[in-house]
Structure formats: structure tokens, C-alpha cells
Amino acid sequence: MxxxxxxxxxxxxxxxxxxxxxxxxxxxxxxxxxxxxxxxxxxxxxxxxxxxxxxxxxxxxxxxxxxxxxxxxxxxxxxxxxxxxxxxxxxxxxxxxxxxxxxxxxxxxxxxxxxxxxxxxxxxxxxxxxxxxxxxxxxxxxxxxxxxxxxxxxxxxxxxxxxxVDQEFFAPQRVAPSSGTRPQICAVGLERRDYETLLQAVEGLDVRVVIAAASPWSKRTEGVATRSVPNNVTVRKYSQYELRQLYLDSCFMVMPLENVNFQAGVTAILECLAMGKAVICSRVLGQTDVVVEGENGLYVPPADPSTLRTEIRRLLSCPEEADRLGANGRKLIECQMxxxxxxxxxxxxxxxxxxxxxx
Structure with a gap:
């Protein structure tokens, strides 16, 4: 039948x-x-x-x-x-x-x-x-x-x-943290990302920045189109399996977006929150339904490297705050998303x- x-x-x-x-x-x-x-x-x-x-x-x-x-x-x-x-x-x-x-x-x-x-x-x-x-x-x-x-x-x-997000796959207990002494943050995805702003914001900071510039749903083939990448930044592709480790090993994620009116970046945001990590996100029209200011992440104006740099430095200096935001993010996934x-x-x-x- x-x-x-x-x-x-x-x-x-x-x-x-x-x-x-x-x-x-x-x-x-x-x-x-x-x-x-x-x-x-x-x-x-x-x-x-x-x-x-x-x-x-x-x-x-x-x-x-x-x-x-x-x-x-x-x-x-x-x-x-x-x-x-x-x-x-x-x-x-x-x-x-x-x-x-x-x-x-x-x-x-x-x-x-x-x-x-x-x-x-x-x-x-x-x-x-x-x-x-x-x-x-x-x-x-x-x-x-x-x-x-x-x-x-x-x-x-x-x-x-x-x-x-699949809360069973993206779960902190499914992965063991990697060893490392230098703090790390990450950015993930391709669709309508403003990586130029991120690169300006992190240049010279004492933090390792990993950009996972690949997406199975994006028509774009390259995620970082810039003349130079700072020495503290690594750009490479990650599988979903590898992304889970990247989220866990990062202090938090940055989601730098162009000024879009749809949910660009939502998959990576939810994956990161599911792994118990906070998100700093560009405040754009389409991406306001997941990150809650001061509860599971922070918003910054789009295309504003100075403010983004300030918020990255502040959250890196307050690991307890980053942990609190990340724990609330995991609760959001478990209860709603x-x-x-x-x-x-x-x-x-x-x-x-x-x-x-x-x-």
C-alpha cells in the first residue's frame, strides 16, 4: 500500500x-x-x-x-x-x-x-x-x-x-578534550559569513583561531577571500565528526555574519550550543531566534571589528562567564531546539x- x-x-x-x-x-x-x-x-x-x-x-x-x-x-x-x-x-x-x-x-x-x-x-x-x-x-x-x-x-x-541539532551526537560527553595550553576560539561555515571582519578583530590577539570554512549546503567553495590571514588563524575544512572536537576544544565560537534576513549560520550555532559552548554572533535581522543576549551568548554589530575584538577579549578573560553561557546553551538545545x-x-x-x- x-x-x-x-x-x-x-x-x-x-x-x-x-x-x-x-x-x-x-x-x-x-x-x-x-x-x-x-x-x-x-x-x-x-x-x-x-x-x-x-x-x-x-x-x-x-x-x-x-x-x-x-x-x-x-x-x-x-x-x-x-x-x-x-x-x-x-x-x-x-x-x-x-x-x-x-x-x-x-x-x-x-x-x-x-x-x-x-x-x-x-x-x-x-x-x-x-x-x-x-x-x-x-x-x-x-x-x-x-x-x-x-x-x-x-x-x-x-x-x-x-x-x-542532533543533541545525541553533538553532546560534550561524546568527546574527550584535546590537550593544549593556548586558548582557542572557532568560527564555522560558509553561507554569508563575514570572515574579513573576524580576521581584523583577532589579528595580534593571544588566541588560536580556527575557521572551519566548509558547508555541505553552501554553493560557495571558499570561505575566506582575503589577501592575508593572520599568523594566529588556521583555515581548513572539517567533517561533522571533526567539528564536534573543534567545538569542545574551543572556549567559544564567533559567528560573523553579513547583514542577512534569514537564519544564516543556524546549524553551526546550534551545534556549538549543544556542545556547551557560548556564541558571539552578529546582530542581524535573520539571526535573532537562537542566541539570547547574556543568557547563552553575546551579540555584536555586523561589520564592526573593533567591538568584536573587545567582546572576544572580554569573554576570553572571563572563562566562568563563557562556561555559564555555554551551559545555558546546552539547556536550550535539550529543552527546545x-x-x-x-x-x-x-x-x-x-x-x-x-x-x-x-x-
Whole structure:
């Protein structure tokens, strides 16, 4: 018997992913946990290519693999009660296909990362595809308010959930600290990072700075584009397994962001907090839903190396304060922003969409 839900994965699911998770080499995958809770089929690029054949190959050449994935969802739509798309890169083209197709359709729940870009807003402003999106599931309250205000949608159509981390994998007790006498801080990720500001802030400080400039979700290939890197700074790529050690060995993490209106850096922030470490974060519109000033971290103005340098030096000189902030961060993960609670919330959104009335 067909399952009632299909969930997209914007990528190719590794064949050995369950073995990697079972052996402790990587955290649990959110899509596997969601698929189990939803009783859902997973649809990734590889499966989409099989389903769509030659037509899909043409669409992929024309519009990329996410258009292919949206078309595959459209092709199998009659088998399911609901389709959950893992981002607007798939959800918006699927909503367009559904809008152009007469007759009954499955419920469509779309996870939203950043929909406020002009090229994405065209789908809603001009094509009116919001009529075929039953839930816009947001991670950023700024994005939630933007969607509600611009397209006059009710709050139940635009639920918010905090993002999450696998609190069992990213846990201090899972790793032994490395030996070392020089204090260390870290910065992690690629998407919309302002590493130039960080480099200016830490130059000449008596602290080792490790920048893990790599991300599986970012289109960028280099995270630090600058003419010179200070002698106390190391830049390299880390696996998720290695990141866990990096967080534990650091006094705290710095998240230097460009002035964005979406949750850039949220994965690294949550991973760091889960490891019991504080975060110094740029105060930007999109990244205000996790770090709480004076409770689990600190905010600094974006593009302000002088203030960032002052806060780094202050927190390095107060290790008890850094420990307090980090311990509160771990509590936040355990109580609100972990993978298991995320799956429960998402399952509730799905149940509400399938059981409720259409938009």
C-alpha cells in the first residue's frame, strides 16, 4: 500500500548513511527521522531521475536538479495525501506545476529558508502559487512575518519552528578534550559569513583561531577571500565528526555574519550550543531566534571589528562567564531546539494540514 506522504531531499542520499549514523560517524539525518515519523517515502535527485526519464533529463539541463525534483513530485502527486518539500528551491516550482494542473491535489507543506529574494517572490507576487502551498514552515521569525505581511496569510498557514541539532551526537560527553595550553576560539561555515571582519578583530590577539570554512549546503567553495590571514588563524575544512572536537576544544565560537534576513549560520550555532559552548554572533535581522543576549551568548554589530575584538577579549578573560553561557546553551538545545522535538513539531504541522481545511 502506498504511503501517505512524500518528503523531498535536495541532494542524493548516501547509500551508507544508516551505517554511518549507527557507527557514530555522523549525526542523525533529519529527513530520515521525519520520514519515519511521517511514514513517508523519500524522494531525492537519484530517485527523481528514475521517475521522470527523458522529460526529467531535459528539465534538469534547463533548470537544474531542483526543478527535476519538483517535476518528479508532480508526477507522483496522485499517490499521496501530502508532499513536504525541503525548501523553496523545490517547493516554488512544484507549487507552479500544481497551480497549472486542474483537479484535486495533495496537501503541500513547504519548508522556507529565505523566500524574500526577488526571484522567489515572483512566484507568489505574479503567479499566485501560494494557493497551492498549504503551509509555509519557517525557521526564522523575520521570514514568518514577511510572508504573513506581504501575502496576507494567516498565522496558521505560516507556522514557525526553531531549527534543530542532533543533541545525541553533538553532546560534550561524546568527546574527550584535546590537550593544549593556548586558548582557542572557532568560527564555522560558509553561507554569508563575514570572515574579513573576524580576521581584523583577532589579528595580534593571544588566541588560536580556527575557521572551519566548509558547508555541505553552501554553493560557495571558499570561505575566506582575503589577501592575508593572520599568523594566529588556521583555515581548513572539517567533517561533522571533526567539528564536534573543534567545538569542545574551543572556549567559544564567533559567528560573523553579513547583514542577512534569514537564519544564516543556524546549524553551526546550534551545534556549538549543544556542545556547551557560548556564541558571539552578529546582530542581524535573520539571526535573532537562537542566541539570547547574556543568557547563552553575546551579540555584536555586523561589520564592526573593533567591538568584536573587545567582546572576544572580554569573554576570553572571563572563562566562568563563557562556561555559564555555554551551559545555558546546552539547556536550550535539550529543552527546545533538538532533533526529536523538531520531528514532533513537524509531524504536528503535517497532521494539521492533512486533517484541516484547504487555504
Amino acid at each position: 502506498s504511503k501517505r506522504v512524500v518528503l523531498t531531499v535536495s541532494g542524493v542520499i548516501p547509500a551508507d548513511i544508516r551505517e554511518q549514523i549507527a557507527s557514530g560517524k555522523r549525526p542523525r539525518a533529519d529527513y530520515l527521522e521525519l520520514a519515519q515519523s511521517f511514514d513517508a517515502d523519500l524522494l531525492d535527485y537519484a530517485a527523481a531521475r528514475t521517475i521522470t526519464g527523458r522529460t526529467g533529463a531535459v528539465l534538469e539541463r534547463f533548470g537544474g536538479p531542483n526543478l527535476l525534483l519538483a517535476f518528479a513530485c508532480w508526477k507522483v502527486r496522485k499517490r499521496y495525501q501530502a508532499i513536504v518539500t525541503d525548501g523553496e528551491q523545490v517547493g516554488l516550482p512544484l507549487a507552479t506545476f500544481l497551480r497549472l494542473t486542474p483537479g484535486r491535489r495533495p496537501r503541500h507543506l513547504m519548508i522556507v529558508h529565505v523566500i524574500s529574494e526577488p526571484k522567489k517572490m515572483v512566484f507568489l507576487d505574479w503567479l499566485g502559487v501560494q494557493s497551492t502551498i498549504d503551509r509555509f514552515i519557517t525557521y526564522s521569525r523575520w521570514q514568518q512575518r514577511f510572508i504573513e505581511d506581504r501575502w496576507k496569510l494567516s498565522r496558521d498557514r505560516v507556522p514557525w519552528t526553531p531549527f534543530m 533538538n532533533l526529536d522535538l523538531y520531528v514532533k513539531r513537524m509531524t504536528g504541522f503535517l497532521g494539521g494540514a492533512i486533517g484541516g481545511e484547504g487555504p
